[in-house]
Amino acid sequence: MxxxxxxxxxxxxxxxxxxxxxKPSDTLLLDRQGEVLHRLRTDTSVRRxxxxxxxxxxxxxxxxxxxxxxxxxxxxxxxxxxxxxxxxxxxxxxxxxxxxxxxxxxxxxxxxxxxxxxxxxxxxxxxxxxxxxxxxxxxxxxxxxxxxxxxxxxxxxxxxxxxxxxxxxxxxxxxxxxxxxxxxxxxxxxxxxxxxxxxxxxxxxxxxxxxxxxxxxxxxxxxxxxxxxxxxxxxxxxxRRDFAASEGIAPHVARQLARTTVGDGAAPATIRSSLSAPLQRFAQQALQTQLRELSGRHVEDAALLVLDNASGEVLAWVNSSGPLSAAPEVDFVTSLRQPGSTLKPFLYGQALAERRITAASLLEDSSTQIQTTGGLYIPQNYDRQFKGWVSARTALGASLNVPAVRTLVMVSPDAFQKQLARMGMPLKESGDFYGYSLALGSAETTLLNLTNSYRTLANGGRASPTRLTVGRTPPPFSPALDARAAFIVGDILSDPMARARTFGTDSVLATRFWAAVKTGTSKDMRDNWAVGFSQRYTVGVWVGNASGAPMWDVSGTTGAAPIWAAVMNQLHRQRSSRAPQPPAGLVQKTVTVEGEAPRSEWFINGTEQSVFAMEKGATRAYSTGARGQNDSKSSGNSTTNTARITAPTSGTILALDPDIPPQAQRLSLEAEGSNLRWLIDGKQIAKGNTALWLPWPGRHVIQIVDNKGKVLDQVRLEVRGAGVKGGASAAPAPTRRP
Known part of the structure; x- marks a missing residue:
């Protein structure tokens, strides 16, 4: 028997x-051609x-x-x-x-x-x-x-x-x-x-x-x-125990795919991914080379992602700088960070789609104070300088902050937050939570979501999820942005002249083939980005520190952009990239824009015009909420409306500093116009366009009047804290503000 x-x-x-x-105890991650990328231990009961x-x-x-x-x-x-x-x-x-x-x-x-x-x-x-x-x-x-x-x-x-x-x-x-x-x-x-x-x-x-x-x-x-x-x-x-549990060049992709494929059973011996082993190695090397170039500038972490535009397949996923990082196990592709100016293309795309602006509309780049429930929001440009009236094309290409904030005032933060979600970038909070700083990237997102949202622009405003495995059927697309607006935004991001005011005409962002790219830097240089797309690929790069510590004089063009350029050039070493064909509903027209060279511009049908200029006598836009292609024009016919208070803004709440004697504290008053007189709560305190006022606690009304006593503009504010009553006099304005 x-x-x-x-x-x-x-x-x-x-x-x-x-x-x-x-059944080996390890799972091998293969690239799209079958080459081994990574080995990951998935069975802890035995070592095979x-x-x-x-x-x-x-x-x-x-x-x-x-x-x-x-x-x-x-x-x-x-x-x-x-x-x-x-x-x-x-x-x-x-x-x-x-x-x-x-x-x-x-x-x-x-x-x-x-x-x-x-x-x-x-x-x-x-x-x-x-x-x-x-x-x-x-x-x-x-x-x-x-x-x-x-x-x-x-x-x-x-x-x-x-x-x-x-x-x-x-x-x-x-x-x-x-x-x-x-x-x-x-x-x-x-x-x-x-x-x-x-x-x-x-x-x-x-x-x-x-x-x-x-x-x-x-x-x-x-x-x-x-x-x-x-x-x-x-x-x-x-x-000796040299057989490491994880070994290779794609650890986080291996872990992610191992988790999704295990289910209730054992992990498979091999998993074929969508990654390209040669590209993964090149991207990893380019990233580490750039971080070594930045040695001494307090930079140690970076991440990179490459997507195929048509399929959404991930071709390269470099999660960190590896041995150069103090946190090599952190996956910075999926970590939440502030995207900075890389959100601006989606904002301008929404404003274009809603016909609030055109690519040639004039936007004001000047000092502004926006009243919010939390106080005053005062946006600044990266170089701390203002360019005056600029077209939307220049504002986006040169990444000017103030015009972007003015555009968000038109769109509204809550509507913009919903637009980002449609693009594939859901935020943790509502738009009103972030306020107008959302235009400059104050929210947090991941490199994965941000790069895929740029891929949505590359696909004419159609969004679809990314994937880490090779699939036979293309992913389903959903409309996220008007295709005409997406085309115009891509055209601006690919225009070297549009970004010349900030980046010059020969920056690292310039490529020998067609590509659209945007950089971004978060507050205090804690994060910087370079994200862009060509005809076939979208590449996103993040550079920063795992601890959130600021970098030292590292912006998007000096930190992330060289990595983006190296990888994009590698992708197109033997492959061309052509500009996309304009979708139906677009017209191209030669325009004259005040302060800029004549050019041919793209318009959504019904918004085209040939001249964009400020009328004579107009000194400043009176509302940041103007709409339509005619927003660039101001009537300028009445001189009585040209006078206004530029500082402070109505609704300002001031707190007197308890460590400074009240008599030594002054509030700077500024206005535009001629032959002005300043009134505080009905009492005249000074003449001219500027004045210094000794504030005292309470609610006050500040007015400017003409020679006949007619009120030209007024603001209301509140002063809190201990002060000196009776200080209703004003000192002459010094040459330097205290």
Whole structure:
């Protein structure tokens, strides 16, 4: 009955079945072409490497295994009856000798749970079953298949199972690289996996002696020179654990895909991703090279993402700067950071789509104070300078902050927050929570969402999710932005003349092929970005510090942009990139814009006009909420309306500093117009366009009037804190504001 069962089990177990059922403890992440990108341990109960073909095993190890475990392996048919007889005779005379178990019999025990050796050894029934199963294996398998399966399934030391795990853990190399001494140690561990170091050394010396007969004198005894070297090798090998749990160039992608593919079962041995191994390596190298160039500027972290525009497949995902980072395990592709000016293209795109502005509309870049529930919001440009009246094309291309804030006043923060969500960039809070600073990127988003939103622009305003695996069907797209507005924004971001005022005409953003790009820097230079797209690819780069510490004089053009340019140039080394075709509903018209060179401009049907200029006598726009293509024009026909208070803004709340004497504190009053007089709560305090007022606690009305006493403008404000009552006088304006 035992023989029949064993024969049946052996007949059903084929070599191909065993090999196919082998489960390594690691999952290999492959790129889109099948190249290994990363190895990740996904089974913590055992340590198995990949299945190793017999041809890839060191000849020294194959020889050592046969000589150590089964000298007549190639002669017997599963059972070495000569060894069985010798063992039986030795047992009769109570003489210690090695067992008669062959490699085939040991393999049978590894394949069948019922035949596995227990702590007390195998029973007589198990030994008989093992014998029959071995003979059955020999009838169905070749010798090389038996030896290959045994080397991959045999337990070695501790959790190590199989020759791949042993070689990489104890010797730090692949199985094909084991020399004679290392092969001897491996063979010694098969016999006694958890033996003490001295026993392993003695056994390894004995095996080495059989491998190197000419070295018999050196390896004759444990005290000889050969075994002294073996002792050092065993000691270092048993103390080493070089088989890292994670190894490669895409750790976070490997973990992410392993989690999504495991489900309720075991992780697969291999996962094919959408990444490109050559591009991943190049991107990683470009990123680290740029950070080394920034050495001394307090920059240590960066991340990069490359997307295929059509499919949404991720082609490169560099999560951090690796060894250069103090937090290499943090995935900065999915970390929340402030995007800075990289949100501006979506804002202008929304304003264009809603016909609030055109690309040629004039926007005012000047000092402004916007009243909010939290106080005054006073946006500043990066260079702390103002350009006056500029077109929307220049405002976006040169990344001017004040025009962007004025545009958000037209659109409203809450509507802009909803637009960002449609683009694939959901925010944690409502638009009103961020207020007008949302135009300058005060919210937090991830590099993944930001880059994919730029991919939405590249796809004509159509959004779809990204994916890390190669798919046969394209992802479903959903409309997120008017295709005409998306085209105009892309045209502006690709225009080197539009960004010339800030970046010059020969910046690192200029490419020899068509590409649209935008940089951004968050407050105090804590984050900087470069995100852009070509005809086929979208590339996003973030540079900063994991701790959130500011960088030292590192902006988007000096930090992230060189990485973006290097990767984009690599992508188009042998591939062209053409500008997209304009969608239906666009017209191109030659325009004259005040202060800018004549040019050909794109318009959404119905918004086109040929001249954009301020009328004579107009000095400043009176409302940041003007709409339509005619917003660039001011009536300028009435001189009585040209006078206004520019500082402070109505609704201002001032707090007197308790550490400064009240008499030494002054509020600067500024206005535009001519022949002005200043009134505080109906009392005249000064004449001219500027004045300094000694504030006191309470609510006040500040007015400017003409020579006839007509009120031209007024603001209301509140002063809090202890002050000096009766200080209603004003001092003459000094040349420098205190």
């Amino acid at each position: 035992i023989a029949a069962c064993a024969h049946s089990a052996g007949a059903k177990t084929s070599f191909e079945h065993v090999k196919a059922g082998y 490497g990949q299945w190793v073909a017999l041809a890839d095993v060191s000849p020294a190890l194959r020889t050592a295994l046969v000589l150590s475990e089964d000298k007549r392996f190639y002669e017997h048919s599963g059972v070495d009856w000569r060894a069985v007889s010798a063992a039986a005779w030795a047992n009769l005379w109570n003489t210690k000798t090695r067992g008669a178990s062959t490699i085939t019999m040991q393999l049978a025990g590894l394949l069948d749970e019922d035949l596995k050796r227990s702590n007390s050894g195998r029973s007589v029934v198990q030994k008989l079953g093992q014998t029959m199963a071995a003979e059955s294996l020999e009838r169905g398998w070749r010798k090389d298949q038996i030896l290959e399966a045994y080397l991959n399934l045999v337990p070695f030391r501790g959790e190590l199972v199989g020759i791949d795990a042993l070689s990489r853990s104890l010797f730090g190399k692949a199985p094909h690289g084991l020399d004679h001494r290392e092969a001897a140690v491996a063979a010694a561990l098969i016999r006694a996996p958890n033996a003490k170091e001295a026993q392993v050394t003695q056994r390894a010396c004995s095996v080495f002696k059989t491998l190197e007969p000419t070295s018999a004198n050196k390896a004759a005894s444990p005290s000889s020179g050969g075994c002294e070297a073996m002792e050092l090798l065993v000691a270092s090998a048993l103390a």
